[in-house]
Amino acid sequence: MGVDGGRHVVIMGPQGAGKGTQAALVAPRLGLIHVATGDLFRQVMASDSELGREIRRYYDRGALVPDELTLRMLMERLDAVKQEHPDARGALIDGFPRNQAQAEALDRAMAERNERIVAVVHIAVPREVLLERLSGRLICATCGATYHRLFNPPKQAGVCDVCGGQLYQRSDDTPEAVERRLAIYYEQTEPVLRHYTEAGLRIDIDGNQPIEAVTEAILAALRPRVEAA
Numbered sequence: 246m247g248v249d250g251g252r253h254v255v256i257m258g259p260q261g262a263g264k265g266t267q268a269a270l271v272a273p274r275l276g277l278i279h280v281a282t283g284d285l286f287r288q289v290m291a292s293d294s295e296l297g298r299e300i301r302r303y304y305d306r307g308a309l310v311p312d313e314l315t316l317r318m319l320m321e322r323l324d325a326v327k328q329e330h331p332d333a334r335g336a337l338i339d340g341f342p343r344n345q346a347q348a349e350a351l352d353r354a355m356a357e358r359n360e361r362i363v364a365v366v367h368i369a370v371p372r373e374v375l376l377e378r379l380s381g382r383l384i385c386a387t388c389g390a391t392y393h394r395l396f397n398p399p400k401q402a403g404v405c406d407v408c409g410g411q412l413y414q415r416s417d418d419t420p421e422a423v424e425r426r427l428a429i430y431y432e433q434t435e436p437v438l439r440h441y442t443e444a445g446l447r448i449d450i451d452g453n454q455p456i457e458a459v460t461e462a463i464l465a466a467l468r469p470r471v472e473a474a
């Protein structure tokens with residue numbers, strides 16, 4: 246990374262928007278390292294570090310991990326990325342910040358390190374489309390094969406192609422459950438998006454198009470910001 250530290254990008258989007266897929270596709274093409282906080286939690290808890298033990302204490306109680314710990318975990322990872330990938334421009338941060346307090350804490354941490362967030366990509370997908378994508382999942386009760394009502398339907402409704410078992414819908418995947426999860430997401434991220442709009446960093450990408458088209462749109466929007474000297 247350059248002498249003035251990393252040039253990082255944050256990627257945001259609701260469940261079902263294809264955020265993780267897109268992050269993995271675009272990061273290498275932009276000279277960024279994909280850093281997903283979901284993976285980080287799993288890695289750090291599997292490690293025997295002090296931070297890992299501290300985070301596990303919250304997990305084991307089913308409690309929310311405090312923002313401060315999550316931020317510390319992220320910053321330690323960014324330091325490690327710098328060591329491991331000296332030629333990378335920065336990180337593509339996926340999964341953080343999730344609320345306004347986290348966004349403000351991230352700003353402060355970046356300023357202290359003389360690093361910067363140069364763009365925040367938000368993959369936007371209409372709520373109805375997300376509902377359709379997320380609430381169509383079906384699982385075979387016998388062999389665990391998965392289907393989708395619209396995108397990958399079984400040959401015979403309700404019956405597994407592989408084993409003839411009965412298909413069911415997990416309670417997390419019902420339209421009501423999906424609707425609830427999306428409502429929470431929008432409520433928490435609205436202030437974060439506003440925060441980054443005011444900072445001039447927000448880039449909205451239409452996520453309601455084929456995967457390749459979304460990838461190209463993200464690359465076209467990010468290149469000038471990430472590659473700028």
Ligand SMILES: [Zn+2]
Binds near residue numbers: 387388409
């Ligand atoms: Zn089956």
